[in-house]
Amino acid sequence: MVLPIVAELPLAFSNWNGVSSLSTIRLVGLGNFRLLFHDPEFNAALVHNLVFTAVTAVTTLVLAVAVALLLEQTRLFRGFLRTVLFLPAVLPIVVVAFIWEWVYAPDIGILNAFLNDVGLHSLTTAWIGNAHTAFGAIIVVQDWAAVPFFMVIVLAGLQTVPLELEEAAELDGAHYVQRLRYVVIPHLRPVLTVVGALLVFWGFQQFLNVYVMTAGGPGFYSTQVLAVYIYQLAFLYDRFGYAAAVAIVLLLISIATGLVYFRVTRFGRPQEQLN
């Protein structure tokens, strides 16, 4: 794990194009990093990464808890429902991206077909071909695959909530929302912290949905994210040095976000006991 990072650092300060032999590389000092700040595509990607991470983390977390709570109190077809609803999480992500590209498609897509059928023709659009809807559409896809995954983790966490405590609260006249607020959610906190950490890490690593569905477009990088930009710079435009500089920035942001997250949630410290 160390070797790649060590190998990446000098690259980030060079102008290597991926073809010339390593001995002819010219070091350009901080040139690559200076370039970054004036690069509109980099700035757009950076903002998208932050928004994407924040929105998918919050929505996935909320939806995963909501679905887990719903399944927890459903007695009918219990095992079947859990098995089937988890399915999107095991599909290869490429397949997920393609399925949704087709669902959103203007010619064959069932989303537009559905909107037409229920009389909402005015809402139909080329969902990922439209610069206004593409980013949101990708966030939906991310949630679609991530919610089942985290729902399973939250369900496992729900098993740790002592039943007596919930019953006691019910006897005391606490209604459902109060029981959630004061009994269930506090017990879930360690699990939710782990889930949140994973979501934040994954959010910054977002690559495949964007790469497959929009490749950063349409328009002026309306869905571009850092990982896709790195890939395109290096393997499409042969600008390995500049790509390495972007990668270093992505790494630094990931580390910084991780540290902030751990500080805010006091992750890893003993959880306070509930009485």
Added chain:
Amino acid sequence: LAYRIGAPPLIAILLVLSLGPIVWLAYSSFKSLGSIIAQPFSLPKQLLFSNYSSAWTEGNLGRDLVNSVVVSALSLAIMMICGSLAGYAITRYTTVRIRFGVLFFLLVGQMIPGQVIVIPLFLIIKELHLLNTYVGLALVYAALGTPFVTFLMQAYFAAVPRELFDAAAIDGHGELSTFARIALPIARPAIAATLIIQFLFVWNEFLLASVIDGTGNNVTLPVGLYNAVQGPYATAYGIAFAGAIIALIPMVIVYALLQKHIVRGIALGAVKG
């Protein structure tokens, strides 16, 4: 108890949202292109298997499936051997301080996104002249997976009483024999969990596979599907749909067979994070 009454409709909506697209893809993959465009929701009137034969042979997905199996088997074998040996060594032969140092190092390494190190990994494999080979990609996966395997295995070995290993040594077992006959059988649940988690990762991985084996005859299934659907079958939706189904079937079968282990493995993996 209003929330109980609302549950069945909510679950119905959930089922439609999460399974609808998959079901639509599945039955549409048997339809002709004209029918897919003209009647998006209708079931196929007759089952058109030609989509599948096209995707399998001309789309090369049959070949890519074999590639995926080879790369997965090779990389999993390497990382399980290295990881379990390393995990054993860490628990048996180091002081507590060294052990925590090593584990901290492994965990930090785990948190570095693959996207960040894709360029240097590409360079290393290029310098080794292993681009577009099974071995090149398998080595990369093994290198990325070994820390995780090591971590889980050492956690498992550490819970085994030392006396068990010491007794084996007194009985005349050598180091490797103690490892193979005592340690490994005990760690079977950990081996199963790590194998499954790493298999999910290796089988579905796209970015590194496309960079290291992106062209030629050694592409894995996700990359092969991408090449086919973005290339020759971009508007041949029937064949593209069939290709997507071919690419997802192996995962669905594995999931159906190992469902309990997968769910447990994911919970375990999450706790590790």
